[in-house]
Amino acid sequence: MLPKKLRHNPGRLRAIVYAVLVxxxxxxxxxxxxxxxxxxxxxxVVQAVAVPExxxxxxxxxxxxxQEEEAARQKAEADKRRQAExxxxxxxxxxxxxxxxxxxxxxxxxxxxxKERQKRAQEEARKKEETRRQKLTERSLQEQLVAEEKxxxxxxxxxxxxTEIEKYRYLIEQRVSRSWNRPVGVAKGLKCEVHVRxxxxxxxxxxxxxxxxxxAVFDRSVENAVYKAAPLPLPGDPALFDNFRExxxxxxxxxxx
Amino acid sequence: xxxxxxxxASLFIALALAGCAxxxxxxxxxxxxxxxxxxxxxxxxxxxxxxxxxxxxxxRRAELLSQRRVHFAFDSxxxxxxxxxxxxxxxxxxxxxxxxxxxxxxxxxERGTREYNLALGERxxxxxxxxxxxxxxxxxxxxxxxxxxxxxxxxEHDESCWRQNRRAEIGY
Amino acid sequence: MSFAAKWIVTLGLLLWSFGAQAVLTIEITRGVEIGxxxxxxxxxxxxxAAPAQNISDVIEADLxxxxxxxxxxxxxxxxxxxxxxxxxxxxxxxxxxxALVIGSVRLSxxxxxxVQFRLYDVFKGTQIAGFRYTVGxxxxxxxxxxxxxxxxxxxxxxxxxFNTRIAYVTREAPAGVKPVYKLQVAxxxxxxxxxxxxxxxxxxxxxxxxxxxxxAYVSFEDKRSKVYIQNMTxxxxxxxxxxxGINGAxxxxxxGRSLALTLSRDGNAEIYVMxxxxxxxxxxxxxxxxxxEAxxxxxGRDIVFTSDRAGTPQIYxxxxxxxxxxxxxxxxxxxxxxxxxxxxxxxxxxSRNQGGFRVAVLQLxxxxxxxxxxxxxxxxxxxAPNGRMIIYxxxxxxxxxxxxxxxxxxxxxxxxxxxxxxxxxAWSPYNRELQYKE
Numbered sequence: 001m002l003p004k005k006l007r008h009n010p011g012r013l014r015a016i017v018y019a020v021l022v023x024x025x026x027x028x029x030x031x032x033x034x035x036x037x038x039x040x041x042x043x044x045v046v047q048a049v050a051v052p053e054x055x056x057x058x059x060x061x062x063x064x065x066x067q068e069e070e071a072a073r074q075k076a077e078a079d080k081r082r083q084a085e086x087x088x089x090x091x092x093x094x095x096x097x098x099x100x101x102x103x104x105x106x107x108x109x110x111x112x113x114x115k116e117r118q119k120r121a122q123e124e125a126r127k128k129e130e131t132r133r134q135k136l137t138e139r140s141l142q143e144q145l146v147a148e149e150k151x152x153x154x155x156x157x158x159x160x161x162x163t164e165i166e167k168y169r170y171l172i173e174q175r176v177s178r179s180w181n182r183p184v185g186v187a188k189g190l191k192c193e194v195h196v197r198x199x200x201x202x203x204x205x206x207x208x209x210x211x212x213x214x215x216a217v218f219d220r221s222v223e224n225a226v227y228k229a230a231p232l233p234l235p236g237d238p239a240l241f242d243n244f245r246e247x248x249x250x251x252x253x254x255x256x257x
Numbered sequence: 258x259x260x261x262x263x264x265x266a267s268l269f270i271a272l273a274l275a276g277c278a279x280x281x282x283x284x285x286x287x288x289x290x291x292x293x294x295x296x297x298x299x300x301x302x303x304x305x306x307x308x309x310x311x312x313x314x315x316x317r318r319a320e321l322l323s324q325r326r327v328h329f330a331f332d333s334x335x336x337x338x339x340x341x342x343x344x345x346x347x348x349x350x351x352x353x354x355x356x357x358x359x360x361x362x363x364x365x366x367e368r369g370t371r372e373y374n375l376a377l378g379e380r381x382x383x384x385x386x387x388x389x390x391x392x393x394x395x396x397x398x399x400x401x402x403x404x405x406x407x408x409x410x411x412x413e414h415d416e417s418c419w420r421q422n423r424r425a426e427i428g429y
Numbered sequence: 430m431s432f433a434a435k436w437i438v439t440l441g442l443l444l445w446s447f448g449a450q451a452v453l454t455i456e457i458t459r460g461v462e463i464g465x466x467x468x469x470x471x472x473x474x475x476x477x478a479a480p481a482q483n484i485s486d487v488i489e490a491d492l493x494x495x496x497x498x499x500x501x502x503x504x505x506x507x508x509x510x511x512x513x514x515x516x517x518x519x520x521x522x523x524x525x526x527x528a529l530v531i532g533s534v535r536l537s538x539x540x541x542x543x544v545q546f547r548l549y550d551v552f553k554g555t556q557i558a559g560f561r562y563t564v565g566x567x568x569x570x571x572x573x574x575x576x577x578x579x580x581x582x583x584x585x586x587x588x589x590x591f592n593t594r595i596a597y598v599t600r601e602a603p604a605g606v607k608p609v610y611k612l613q614v615a616x617x618x619x620x621x622x623x624x625x626x627x628x629x630x631x632x633x634x635x636x637x638x639x640x641x642x643x644x645a646y647v648s649f650e651d652k653r654s655k656v657y658i659q660n661m662t663x664x665x666x667x668x669x670x671x672x673x674g675i676n677g678a679x680x681x682x683x684x685g686r687s688l689a690l691t692l693s694r695d696g697n698a699e700i701y702v703m704x705x706x707x708x709x710x711x712x713x714x715x716x717x718x719x720x721x722e723a724x725x726x727x728x729g730r731d732i733v734f735t736s737d738r739a740g741t742p743q744i745y746x747x748x749x750x751x752x753x754x755x756x757x758x759x760x761x762x763x764x765x766x767x768x769x770x771x772x773x774x775x776x777x778x779x780s781r782n783q784g785g786f787r788v789a790v791l792q793l794x795x796x797x798x799x800x801x802x803x804x805x806x807x808x809x810x811x812x813a814p815n816g817r818m819i820i821y822x823x824x825x826x827x828x829x830x831x832x833x834x835x836x837x838x839x840x841x842x843x844x845x846x847x848x849x850x851x852x853x854x855a856w857s858p859y860n861r862e863l864q865y866k867e
Contacts, residue, residue: 249454
C-alpha cells in the first residue's frame with residue numbers, strides 16, 4: 001500500500017541519481033581519508049639535559065697576618081661573598097634544576113599526551129578505515145537503507161497527509177451515498193463503476209460509466225448520484241489534490257459486508 | 258373425614274330417591290288424561306288431541322320457537338347445544354304443521370373474504386337443514402340461501418357484534 | 430543476501446512503486462430510497478378558457494403515489510419553462526432534480542386540445558422523451574395519466590399503470606333510508622367515478638375481462654347470489670349464472686372466452702368453468718370442502734383457489750382443466766382470495782396474521798410469503814397490471830375504504846374517501862384503446 005500513496009511526483013528517477021552520486025562521493029571520501037591517516041608525522045620529543053653541580057673554589061694564602069687577616073678578612077668576605085654567590089648560584093642552580101625538572105616533567109607530560117593523541121588518532125583512523133571498508137563491501141545494503149530511510153521519512157509525512165486523505169475519502173463516500181437514489185425493483189447483485197474527474201474545487205469535470213451494471217436505470221442512478229453530490233468535499237491542501245483528481249466509484253449495494 | 262363424605266353421599270342418594278318417589282307420586286295425579294308416562298305429542302294446541310304438555314314444557318317450546326337465529330363459532334358450521342334446542346323446536350313445529358315451509362339463511366361476520374364467507378354461510382344453513390331433515394322435516398319444505406357477510410345485523414367491529422352476525426336465520 | 434541480490438531487490442522495489450495505480454477507489458454500498466427527484470413544471474396554457482383538467486397536477490399526483498418519485502415542490506423552482514428553448518439545466522441541477530417535465534396545452538380547434546410534453550435528464554442535459562397529443566376535452570385526464578405512464582417507464586424501466594381504471598362497490602346508508610349499493614368504475618387514482626350498476630341489495634366480486642370492456646359481478650338483487658356480465662361500451666347486461674345455491678366468484682380466463690365460477694348446485698361450493706358462448710359447464714373440483722375464489726394464471730394454464738379441505742381456508746393451485754390440487758400456503762390458519770400478478774410469478778391474497786386479516790404476497794418460485802399491511806380487516810387485494818402495486822379494501826375509523834400498497838410493501842396510501850363504505854376493488858388490465866402514440 002505504501003508506494004501507491006507515495007507516488008505523487010515524478011521525481012523518483014532524480015532521487016535515484018542523487019543517491020548514486022552521494023554514494024560515489026562518500027566512497028571517494030572514505031578512500032582518500034584512509035591515505036591521509038597513513039601519512040601523518042609523529043610528534044617532537046624533548047630530551048632533558050642534566051645540569052652538573054658547580055665545583056667548590058680553593059681559598060688563596062696571602063700577607064701573613066694582615067695579609068693573612070686582610071687576606072683572611074678578605075678571604076672571609078670573599079668567602080662570604082663566595083658563599084653567598086655560591087648559595088645564589090646553588091639556589092639558581094637548584095631553581096634551574098627545578099625548572100629543568102619541571103620542564104622535563106612537562107615535556108614528558110606533553111610527550112605522553114602527544115602519544116595519547118597519536119594513539120587515539122591512530123585508533124580513529126583505523127576505525128574509520130574499518131567502517132569505510134565495511135561500507136565499501138556493503139554499498140548496496142547501504143543504498144537500500146538510504147532508500148528505506150527516505151521512504152520512512154516520506155511515510156511519516158504521508159501519514160500526516162494520509163489521515164487527511166482517509167478523512168476526505170470518507171466524506172466523499174458519505175456525500176455520494178446520500179445522494180444516490182438507489183433504484184427499487186431492479187435485480188440483486190448489480191454493480192457499476194464510474195470514473196470521475198474532479199476540479200480542485202470538487203466540481204465534476206466528467207463522470208463516465210466504465211463498467212455497466214447491465215441495467216440502464218441503475219447506471220443512470222449512479223451517474224446522477226455523483227453529479228448531485230458535487231461539489232465534493234476536498235482537502236484544502238493543494239498538494240493532496242492529486243490524490244483526488246481522479247476517483248473510481250464502485251457502486252455495489254448488495255456487497256456482503 | 259371419610260365417614261362424613263359417606264354420610265353426605267348417602268343423604269343425597271336418599272333425597273334423590275325421595276324426589277323420584279315423589280315425582281312418581283305426582284305424575285299419575287297430574288296426567289290423568291294421558292295414557293303413558295312418555296310424552297310424544299307435538300306442542301301446538303289443537304293439533305294433537307289427547308296429548309298435552311306440562312305448562313313448563315309448553316312455555317319452553319314457545320320460547321325456543323320465538324328464537325329465529327342460531328349462532329356459530331368463527332369459521333365453523335357446528336351446531337352447539339343452544340342451537341340444537343332451537344332447531345329441534347322448529348323441527349317439531351314444522352313436523353306438526355306440514356303446510357309450513359321454512360327458509361334457512363346462512364350469514365357470517367365481516368372477517369375474512371366475501372366469497373369464502375358466502376360459502377360458509379351456505380354451510381351453516383345446510384347444517385341446520387340437515388338436522389331438521391333428521392328430525393323428520395321433508396327436504397322439499399326447506400330452502401337454504403347464503404348471504405355471506407352481506408347482511409349483518411350490526412356494523413360494529415367487535416366480538417359481540419361479530420357473534421351476532423355469525424348466524425343462520427330461520428324464516429317462514 | 431549476496432551483493433547482487435540486494436541490488437536486484439532494491440531495483441525491484443523501486444520499479445514496483447513506480448508502476449503502481451494512482452486512481453483513488455471509493456466503494457458505495459448504500460443509497461437512499463426516497464424516489465427519483467423529479468421536477469414537474471406546471472404546463473403552460475394558451476387560449477381563453479383553461480381546460481378543466483390540470484394536467485401537471487394529475488401527473489404530479491400519479492408519480493408521487495407510486496412511491497418511486499420524490500416530486501420537488503414548485504415553490505423552489507427558479508424558472509418555469511414551457512418550451513425546450515427556455516430550459517436552463519443549471520436551474521434544475523441546483524435543485525438536485527434528476528428529471529424535469531415541461532409541457533403546454535393549447536386549443537387547436539373548437540373542442541380539440543393539443544397537449545405536448547418533454548421529459549429531460551437534468552445532469553446529462555438531454556431529452557429522454559417528448560410527445561404531442563390531440564384530444565377532446567373528455568380525454569384530457571386520460572392523456573395526463575398516459576404521460577405519467579411514459580415518465581414512469583422511462584425513469585424506472587417498468588411500465589406504469591396510471592392510465593388504467595379501478596372498479597369497486599360502494600354502500601351508502603343514510604339514516605332512515607334503505608341502503609343503496611353501487612358498482613363504480615373510476616380512474617386509477619379514484620377520481621371521476623361512473624356508476625355502472627345500482628341496486629338496493631348487495632353487489633360483490635367485480636371482475637374485469639382481459640380486454641377491460643366487460644365487468645362480471647355478483648348481485649343479490651333477486652334475494653340470492655347470481656352472476657352477471659355488464660358490457661361497458663354499450664351498457665348491456667347479461668345474466669350468466671342463476672343455478673341453485675351459490676353463484677359467485679366470477680373469474681375471466683386470459684383469452685376472455687371462459688368464466689370460472691363458484692357454484693353449489695351439486696350440493697356444496699365447487700369450482701366450475703363456463704364457456705361463455707355455449708354456456709357449457711365443466712366441473713373442476715370434487716371435494717366436500719368449500720372450494721371457491723378461483724383465479725387464472727396469466728398464461729391460462731393454472732387456477733389458484735381457496736379451499737378448506739385441510740380444515741381451514743388455504744390457497745391451492747390446480748391445472749386449469751381440474752384434477753389434483755397442490756397446496757401453496759402453509760403459514761397461518763386462514764389464507765384466501767388469491768390472484769396473480771401479470772408476470773405470473775407471484776400471487777396476492779388475504780392472510781390472517783397476528784389476529785388481523787392482511788394483504789400478503791407469495792412468490793411462486795421459492796414459496797416465500799410476505800405480509801404487506803398492518804391493518805386487521807383487509808379484503809379483496811388486486812394487482813395493478815404492472816405488478817408493482819396492489820389495491821385492497823380496508824377499514825379506517827369504522828368505515829370501508831380503498832388503499833394501495835406497493836408490491837414490496839414499502840409504500841402504502843389511502844384513496845380519498847368516498848361517501849359511505851367502499852369495498853371489493855378490482856384493478857383493470859391495460860386498456861389498449863386508451864394508448865396514444867405519435
